[in-house]
Amino acid sequence: MHYHISVSDPQSHFLQITYTVPEISSDSIEIQLPAWRPGRYEIQNFAKNIQFIEAISGTDQKLPIHKVTKDRWRVVTDGQKEIRIKYAYYAAIQNAGTSYVDEELWYLNFINFCMYTEGRISEPYTIRLDLPENYSIACGLPFVGENRLYARNFYQLVDSPLLASATLQRREYLVRGVEFKIWMHGNLKPNWWRIVRDFRRFSREQIATMGEFPEANYHFLNLILPNAFYHGVEHQNSTMIVLGPDDEGEGLYSDLLGVSSHELFHTWNVIRIRPKELLPYDFTKENYFRTCFVVEGCTTYYGDLFLRRAGVFNDEAYVKELQVYMKRHFENNGQSRQSLADSSFDLWLDGYEKGIPNRKVSVYHKGALVAMILDLYLRKKTNHAQSLDDVMKLLWVRFGRPFVGYTLEDYIGIVEEVAGETLEWYWHDCIFTSEPLESRLNEALAFVGLQMSTFSNGNIQLDVLDDFKAMQQREIWLATAQSKTDLEEEDEAV
Template sequence: MHYNVSVSDPQSHLLLITYTIPEINDDYIEIQLPSWRPGRYEIQNFAKNIQFIEAISADQQKLSIHKVTKDRWRVGTAGEKEVQIRYAYYAISQNAGTSYVDEELWYLNFINFCMYTEGRISEPYTIHLELPEGYQIACGLPSTGNVLSAKDFYQLVDSPLLASQSLQKCEYVVRGVQFKIWMHGNLRPNWRRIERDFRRFSREQIATMGEFPETDYHFLNLILPTAFYHGVEHHNSTMIVLGPDDEGEGLYADLLGVSSHELFHAWNIIRIRPKEMLPYDFTKENYFRTCFVAEGCTTYYGDVFLKRAGVFTDETYIKELQVYMKRHFENSAHATQSLADSSFDLWLDGYEKGIPNRKVSVYHKGALVALILDLFLRKKSNHAQSLDDVMRLLWVRFGKPFVGYTLEDYISSVEEVAGETLEWYWNDCIFTSEPLEFRLNEALAFVGLQMSTFSNGNIQLNVLDDFKAKLQRDKWLATVQVLSLEEEEE
């Protein structure tokens, strides 16, 4: 399979695409544009951005093509062994899951506009980009010049791309893994500071999980002049869109937070994936009840790793912890849905505010129940067991062999680490809409923290003046050291 992508008029924001399908042996084929994208569990309707589409034979004769669903087409081959599908896609949006082209930037999410032929989704792809002269490419796919290669459609559409003359980057290596940080935008990055902090949290994550799933990893950053915060995980990369580009401490804090979060996704969801989504079915919703694991645990760990790595101070970490406490309790403390049901309903309205008191956030409540579980395991075992052990167990059993886990697999893994059944946890935190205050403060007391609620609905996280509790807090947030900082930086 082969794609050619060009832009004849950057001001039009139109991608001109030719999809070549060889070795055809049928009277007709069906081609499918994805209905959604990994990392965003809602129907996206990318087909609405296709301006025109046609099918052409090898001798440039038009073939019949018509829609059979909103994003699927049937092509009559007329006996041809090779068919080209030519179409234009409107690339005008800039968030972490869209595509955009203008006079100085190509930002491509192939999931938006690349199709696959039914029955041939696992075949390899090459992509030729007719880029302007002098453009650099930032992408997780292997490339030779302006030609990219993907082993199958899944890898292709899980590998976003930035291309421009003005890309900036720095590189570092942790335990043999090559990391690249790419930036596009109106800013002058403090690369020394960025490399130091990224190296630290990368090292901490790899030390905790024992190994990294890939040999290389790319942080792709699009920095906008307007306020923005969005990141999406991918096969061996993440696409991050942030703003405004004032280079202030707020922008840097956002960069650290979203980058640490997205890096942990390299294990949790990219490889440790719910069985219902293995493989992805791009034609419809892939319902699953464990997004509180995929996003909640990742949200929790994103900030924990920054603290363990020494990038965050105690005060900064506690401030971040209070942020998702406030977001949960001030927005959805009285929601009627359980966390598991809200995971399932992501496909319905998970990224919108929705009606009052119905759903909870798999990110915010999911992070809080991950915190409760981590502190329970640590208290029970005097820190000999923790949520780290659960994540490593999921990696070894389901992520590394890439076989997918069920909700029951997650429950049994947690209880195996705990050494007991945890009916209270599943009932109070996961499967009902029971208020979370009691269980949360019960867990926080172990490390000298307490959440207070006020009559006006405000939330405050207090640090208790307790020497023993502080010792437990230090153990909870202690660095997992495999290599010293000096050894790693050499």
């Protein structure tokens, strides 16, 4: 399979795409455009951005093509062994899951506009880009020539976003043999020394905790806008992040750290440790699953926790982030009637909209809080001998590394194996019902010297208690996974 992508008029925001299908042996083929993208579990109907489409034979004759669904076409091959599908796609939106082209930038999410031929989704692809001469490319796909990329199958292709521009900025760092690249596009002058130092620290902490990294290299693709924005999407060996405004203030930098650490942990949690219902992805329809509280909740919890363990955040900054989760849950969704598991399932219905009052909860915010409750309960019960770290590592070894997919029952089994007991209270109060979370949360927080207070006006505040024993427990909870000597020697060498 082959894709040729060009932009004849950057101001129009249209991609001109030619999809070549070789080795055809049937009277007709069907080609499918995805209806959704990994990382955002809602139907998005990318086909609405296709302006026109046509099928061309090897002798440049038009072939019959017509729709069979909203995003699927049937082509009568007329005995042709190879055909080309030509179409134009409107790429004019800048968020972490879209595509955009203009005079300065190509930002491509192949999931938006690339098709596959029914029955041939596992075949390899090459992609040729007609880029301006002075453009450089940031992408997790391997190069097979100038402006030519290779994907071993459709799944890898559409899980590898791309930035290309003459003004891309880049820095690199190495952790345990893994090459990391940080790419920036936007009107800013990054403090690269600080960025590389902090990114190395949280990357090192995550790999030390999980024991190994799933990929040989990794790309942080950052698009910095002049307007306020915050969005990130995980991918196989990269993440696409869109942030703003480009004022280079501490708020922008804190957002960059938080979303980058979150998305990096997704390299284990969902890219490889994936719910069985999503393996493999079916891009034509909803893929329902009830464990998004693991996918996004645990990742949200760990994103900031790793920043604290790595020394990028201090205690004050970390407590501030915890308070954000609490305020967003209790002030917005504390009275919601839907369970966390049901809200996971209903992401496909309205998970990314505000929705009606007191219905759903956030798999991110409540998911992070119940992950913390579980982590602190395991630590208290075992004097820190067991924790949520052990749950995630078992998920990795049994389901992520072999890439076989886990079920809700598998997750429950691993949690209770680590706990050494059944946890009916946890599943009932935190996951499968809409029981109020305040008492369970404060019981867990007390172990590490924290307390959440709810005021009469509904506001939430998280306080640090002056308790020496609890402070000791908090230090253990937030301790790095590596020895300080190793960290100091590595930092000094760098």
